[in-house]
Amino acid sequence: ALELPEGKERTQALDQLVPAAQKALTSGVLPDDVSGLYEQLVEERAQAQDADGAKAMAAQWLAYLDGEAAKTKTPAERAVFDAHRTSAALSSGRAEKMVAPLTQSESELPKDYNPPARLALIYRELGKFEDASAAVERALKKCKEGPRKLRLFETKASIQKKQGNEAGAAKTLKEALAYAKKLPKSQLSEKRLAALQAQVPAEAPKPKPGKNPKK
Numbered sequence: 001a002l003e004l005p006e007g008k009e010r011t012q013a014l015d016q017l018v019p020a021a022q023k024a025l026t027s028g029v030l031p032d033d034v035s036g037l038y039e040q041l042v043e044e045r046a047q048a049q050d051a052d053g054a055k056a057m058a059a060q061w062l063a064y065l066d067g068e069a070a071k072t073k074t075p076a077e078r079a080v081f082d083a084h085r086t087s088a089a090l091s092s093g094r095a096e097k098m099v100a101p102l103t104q105s106e107s108e109l110p111k112d113y114n115p116p117a118r119l120a121l122i123y124r125e126l127g128k129f130e131d132a133s134a135a136v137e138r139a140l141k142k143c144k145e146g147p148r149k150l151r152l153f154e155t156k157a158s159i160q161k162k163q164g165n166e167a168g169a170a171k172t173l174k175e176a177l178a179y180a181k182k183l184p185k186s187q188l189s190e191k192r193l194a195a196l197q198a199q200v201p202a203e204a205p206k207p208k209p210g211k212n213p214k215k
Contacts, residue, residue: 002043018044031068035084038064042091058091069101075108079115086118095125106138113142117152124159132159146187150176150196157199166201173200 001013021037029037038061045054065085072078082098082105089098099122106115117139123132136156143149153176160169177200180193 002040002047014044035061035065039084039087055092058088059094062088062092062094062097075105079105079109082115082118086121090121090125095122098122111142113139117155120155120159124162129159129163146183150180153179170201
């Protein structure tokens with residue numbers, strides 16, 4: 001319904017589905033399904049230009065996930081919630097709440113690149129760019145999975161841009177593009193490759209030999 005164009009059909013669909021989704025939050029469905037419903041409800045408020053409503057819904061989402069994570073018995077079980085907890089924290093404006101959980105996950109799951117990758121996003125949001133840079137570098141060293149490594153390059157470039165390091169960001173994106181072109185076609189769509197190519201800044205033309213550029 002959220003993907004429908006503005007109009008009567010979209011409005012009618014959301015009028016039915018939003019209350020149904022809200023009711024389903026407490027109907028005893030599995031935690032990952034509840035989390036997915038929260039994510040869609042946050043998106044619905046965001047599309048409705050209700051920033052406060054989206055944040056409030058995201059805060060509920062985060063509180064729910066924190067409660068479910070507290071019930072787990074192993075680091076691996078708890079880490080299952082890290083991805084959505086990170087999204088909920090960022091959407092609710094409470095990024096700082098995920099520093100400790102992700103730091104714990106990184107310590108307990110030292111071979112997994114996901115905790116430092118998510119920490120990089122959290123630190124970037126908090127404006128702690130040096131910590132963000134260190135975290136994404138740790139993630140890059142651990143990540144061996146082809147296309148997923150591209151997201152880490154993009155995260156690194158976004159951090160460099162936040163630091164005002166446009167040259168560094170351009171270099172990182174070029175490195176990402178070179179890496180992407182080496183991946184098997186089965187691992188990377190043409191659309192994804194084109195999207196990455198579009199992020200790489202165009203180089204200024206070099207002056208022709210023997211001619212001084214105009215001042």
